[in-house]
Amino acid sequence: MSEKANKKFFYLGVVVALLIAVLAPFLASPNPDGLESAAANVVEESKLSELEESGPVVSSPMPDYSIEGMGKSGEVAAIVVGTLVVLAISFGFGKVFKKKA
Template sequence: MSGKSNVKFFYIGIAIALLLAILAPFLASSDPDGLESAAGEIVEESKMSQIEATEPVVSSPMPDYSIEGLGKGGEVAAIAVGTLAVLAISLGLGKVFSKKI
């Protein structure tokens, strides 16, 4: 692929990632699944409530993939910001590790 088509591919990828970030809060299930439901089946209820009551070592800037008080818009914003942050970090690491020594 040429350099121009690589850039086009990159921008299309960013657009798709942001589209998924916008749609995710509306498509996601509100029922607990995955790790949370598996832990609920394995860990005793008393221990589970004890675990949930403990404070995290480092607090999340956007807990539960949302910005408090903004509803679905806060969820969209939090996921979009996270998506852009991961893309920026990946691009930065790619540039650092692609330099020839």
């Protein structure tokens, strides 16, 4: 692929990632339970409730993929920020570990 095609592909990927980030709060189930139900099948109920009560080891800057008090716009902002951070970190790793052609 040419350099121009690579850049076009990169920008298209960023746009798609941001589009998904913006739409995710509106398309996600209001009652997600996949991870919790899977954990319930593996871990005893008493141990699971004990883990839930103990709280997190490190608090999240944007718990539950949202910014408190902002509603859906807070969810969109949190997911967009998270997406941009992951893209920036990935881009940085790509630059650091780039193969010399």
